[in-house]
Amino acid sequence: MSTDTELKSSPTHPALAGLNKAVQGLRETGQYFFERGWSVGTSSNYSVVVNRSPLQLVVTASGMDKGRLAPNDFVRCNYDGNQVDADNMPTTDQPRSSAETQLHVVLARMEDVGSVLHTHSVWGTLLSDTFGDAGGFEIEGYEMLKGLAGVKTHQHTEHVPVFENTQDIPRLAERVEKRIHDESLPPIHGFLIRNHGLYTWGEDLAEARRHIEIYEFLFEVVGRKLAAQGKLCPAK
């Protein structure tokens, strides 16, 4: 990995500045999401694209406490999801990439995606269970939808696919990739994995964060409305 070696040997390289900025942004994001209760118990994974061609992402390493991410709690991965900095850090203490990195890569391959965020919230979990059998649900009519990139009116219908959870991440990544490139279906800004969590993305970290906030707000509104109507997680 010559690119990687170069980065290490030239601390003033512009790419390194971009890397440091990405890491710092994700550390702040982790603290913020942790405080909101969306990333507790070392759950969640966040990434930022630090190079487009060839694709390189900085991703949170496996199993870190998102409320106190340290500068070294990240790994870099390439287009195939392989860790590009592994060779240079042969110690056993080296952070490992999470299995879910594959999902980040699949999303980051889209040209206009600069950041992918994955969180676990109570309301997202409840909705994912409610609509897991149906494979998804729709949110429409809320002004807050305009916080999703490109949405210009509250009279928008946002589809939220719900994928069954699995530990077979490559297979899940395939299903996700198929969905986001299926032009016969409406475009989406995020999706849920059943009883697991939310994935969303944006052109940069700020937009991806905004999307998390929009989804979490709407999940709580829709969840409380369904609960009031006796339609949340109906007993089978």
Place this chain on the structure above:
Amino acid sequence: MSTDTELKSSPTHPALAGLNKAVQGLRETGQYFFERGWSVGTSSNYSVVVNRSPLQLVVTASGMDKGRLAPNDFVRCNYDGNQVDADNMPTTDQPRSSAETQLHVVLARMEDVGSVLHTHSVWGTLLSDTFGDAGGFEIEGYEMLKGLAGVKTHQHTEHVPVFENTQDIPRLAERVEKRIHDESLPPIHGFLIRNHGLYTWGEDLAEARRHIEIYEFLFEVVGRKLAAQGKLCPAK
């Protein structure tokens, strides 16, 4: 805009001190409301009247993150809602006023209004939907109502109009203006826009903030009470 030019050329002008104080107050307000979850996802807009005659407001610019408002994330508007500082800042990076500025202007034209605040909360959204068809609802009997300016007893009935949401802000502003000046109807301290959010105001920023707190507290009480009674967002 001679007034504007003067402000720029004399940094010690008293009006500039007032402007800076207003901006600082709104930045703090944004951080506070963001933490409460009332202004997430770049939603919401806040304003303070910095000159009465001719009317001039400082308003949050379009699409800013309310949790981290910078000193430049504001614009100044006049009686007609037009941006008065636009000519002086010809760069493309210049912040633009939000479409909803028109609603702020309509409210700020009232002589005793020094600040207008607009937020988006979960409970406000649920109530706006519950009472959208009815066009509003009443809150009565709560001690907390005494936090609304001029209310001296809990035996007060506060009318909360709910307007249908629309992207045609000038038309919405007209309907709001008509309602607040209709003396055949009870006076109000705020209103909801359906599935959108709350507008309230006060003689200064402190009073407008207090009104937001009062409404949000009462919305949660009324919302939980209705939910317990099976009357929140009843299925149609």
Place this chain on the structure above:
Amino acid sequence: MSTDTELKSSPTHPALAGLNKAVQGLRETGQYFFERGWSVGTSSNYSVVVNRSPLQLVVTASGMDKGRLAPNDFVRCNYDGNQVDADNMPTTDQPRSSAETQLHVVLARMEDVGSVLHTHSVWGTLLSDTFGDAGGFEIEGYEMLKGLAGVKTHQHTEHVPVFENTQDIPRLAERVEKRIHDESLPPIHGFLIRNHGLYTWGEDLAEARRHIEIYEFLFEVVGRKLAAQGKLCPAK
């Protein structure tokens, strides 16, 4: 008021140190309760006994923002609830005591009471309404009850009287005084005023704060349990 004059003229007087400590403790308490959402919108009143004989209390002045209490946002009152520092501060800007000071005085007259705290919470409001007609309710069987002074086991039944709200505070104070001295009824650690808020007290500020936390925790538990059972604020 010779006592008062002496305090002002001798800044090193031990009573003044006690007064400053009380004010500082109440300012911190206000910030904490405000963050929890128990004292928003300038609601609530707090007091600390700074002299037992003759009785003197420092009390939050009327209408202050509890999240940002300043050192001057307090008044001192005597056994009769009259403001003892009024003569010395003849300016119109002088803070005024709240009407509810009378309730603080009635409670502070009890020999073992060193602090009285009054807050407004969502769950307390909902329970006060649910049990307003019945005049109160009981909480029993929770380990958390052991946080109330003198309670040694979870097998304790705590009576929570609910008084009808009124703007006639002297009359309400009379009813409260009668209840706390009625030895035919079980002793209490606090009470609710319907659709208004909670009063509790302790031998010092720390104990009174603990009691607020205990009540608020139990109110939420009991409130959510009743909601789940369809018994919260039942429609009439």
Place this chain on the structure above:
Amino acid sequence: MSTDTELKSSPTHPALAGLNKAVQGLRETGQYFFERGWSVGTSSNYSVVVNRSPLQLVVTASGMDKGRLAPNDFVRCNYDGNQVDADNMPTTDQPRSSAETQLHVVLARMEDVGSVLHTHSVWGTLLSDTFGDAGGFEIEGYEMLKGLAGVKTHQHTEHVPVFENTQDIPRLAERVEKRIHDESLPPIHGFLIRNHGLYTWGEDLAEARRHIEIYEFLFEVVGRKLAAQGKLCPAK
């Protein structure tokens, strides 16, 4: 207690550094749990194993405010739960160990346990009451379960025993000890005491904290789901 005396007389002793680190970690943990609302009203107890053989734990003393634990708000206990530093601090102000220390000791005797945490939450209380008669409940199918040590898939069933509350802590400790060593039953990561709170543990403080977060997240999900289904705390 020669070990104890040695620690006191040699401030640079490595064991003392471990003790200080444990105390500092527990103070931070207290502040964090207090802010989340899991340790209000001086409830809860936390411990860290500072020596394995002979067993020695540092435990929060009885009745302390967990949001502001001071360095001296801790005691050290041995394998039998007796306070090992008592002889050296004969003053009456000395902190006393909590009765519940016995439960910490029983758990800390397990070889792979380095920390025990006990908290009181609203959702934990509601679930403990819902399933108290049944003696426990199961949580399964959630990705968040993977935050419990050794759990590798969401297709895991975690048993959560619920013990009846009692003030006879030695007897409760016996029942707990019997359960955790009963190899005919599934292994557990924590348990509830009815209308009281949660106990969980980990190989170190970080793991125990993570377990608290995992349980609290899952308790809220399961609690809201049951409430939506009319199965939370059903009326008898």
